[in-house]
Amino acid sequence: MNSTIDFLICTDQKVDSNAANIKVFTTNLLEIKKRIEELVKFKVCLSSPRKLCDYKGLYGLIFQEYTKNYDFWGFCDSDLIFGNIRTFLTDDILNNYDHILGLGHFQLQRTSDTKYFDVIKQSHGMGKNPYWLNKFSIEGFVLDTGLDWKSVFTTEKNQVFDELPYGVAAKYYELYPNLFWSGHNENNRCFDDVDSRYCYFSDIYNTYSKYCDSGYLLLSKIFPLWKREKPSNPDLNAVIYRKKGKHLFRIGKGYNGKLIEQELLYVHFLHRKMKVKTNDYVSFLIVPNRFINDRKFNLFLFFFYAFRIEHKWNIYIAKLQHFLGRIKEKYYE
Structure with missing residues (x-):
């Protein structure tokens, strides 16, 4: 079952795994908060698991001891059923794109991408933009009008920073569309x-x-x-x-x-x-x-x-x- 891809479960629960490609790292919100603050150099908000969504894009950086030796790191939700990942994320895609997929369910990011943290710093959260727009009206929806990255990390409210049409994925697509593979087509x-x-x-x-x-x-x-x-x-x-x-x-x-x-x-x-x-x-x-x-x-x-x-x-x-x-x-x- 996707045996060529390694998964890391960071949790405060007791989880047993016999699979060679599934590793369990015991931690908690306070420890993760400390890791984030060491990376960004300022105090952040993280009082509930829901707020973790805004920090998904940092996982490869705050857990660098686990990700540094891989070509790609990523994150996924726990309410997914995977198919054969390699069928879709082929060598051709992995060789030609740095940011893969753009929704919060599942994303991959090239580990050696030196511009990635700069993209994070230019990204914006939802802010006052309506999520999926108010009555699906495009009027008033403008990129970069939401909270900046520091404000996203210092507010308790979730800012959809982990997925399109906001956050890191939106900014990456804006700046480097040729290096972004979304899994969508016509x-x-x-x-x-x-x-x-x-x-x-x-x-x-x-x-x-x-x-x-x-x-x-x-x-x-x-x-x-x-x-x-x-x-x-x-x-x-x-x-x-x-x-x-x-x-x-x-x-x-x-x-x-x-x-x-x-x-x-x-x-x-x-x-x-x-x-x-x-x-x-x-x-x-x-x-x-x-x-x-x-x-x-x-x-x-x-x-x-x-x-x-x-x-x-x-x-x-x-x-x-x-x-x-x-x-x-x-x-x-």
Whole structure:
């Protein structure tokens, strides 16, 4: 399972790993805060795990004793299922790009890139810019109008400094577009970010009808990497996923009524409470909102798995919990 790529888990929890490519480093927020302050030379805010998002772009620098001997370092979320990373991040991409992918789920950065810390210092957080824009209006969205990097690190509120359309990735793309590989093209992107607003599994960018009513389309005026073309055949909309060894596939109904499998780099399950209903961790199906045993299925079973009604209640409950959590977070700011 991606055995040629090493993972480092920095945690204050007890985590056991028997995998040769997974290392566990025991630490805590206070120790990480000290590491950040030693790097940037000023006091920073880090009182909750959520604020770590703004510091993701520093991980390769503050954990340099672990990353210095690698060609690339990176970070990823813990709610991902990876496919075969090497299938997508080929030697050609690794040889020609310094900053790879631009969203907070998964990014890579060339270790020997001497200009990287200067990019960080020129980057801006969200500030007063609305996240994904207010009612998807491009008006008023201007790069570099958010908080500067020092202000991002000295405020408790998360500033989306780890991903487009803000932060280090946005500035890197602005300054060095030819060295930035986003994983997006005019037809699709190589991963799925499952939208939590839907009961079924659907990625906004990879579904053209949804893309046309999203911030991706409007922001493509600023970030051309997000410009899509209308496909000759409809995109897969509601999908399920199959993990088969080190490979990951998106499965959906094609325009001709037949099931189609498309290989992915990873899938991101944001705000999804998933249940594990299988003992096979090598090959399995991922349906809303559970992991189940792999099996052969036809179109009828596909619709059964993709649109089971019980999943709707789970999503509604999760949305309510998330909404109440945001109210609590706002109250204590």
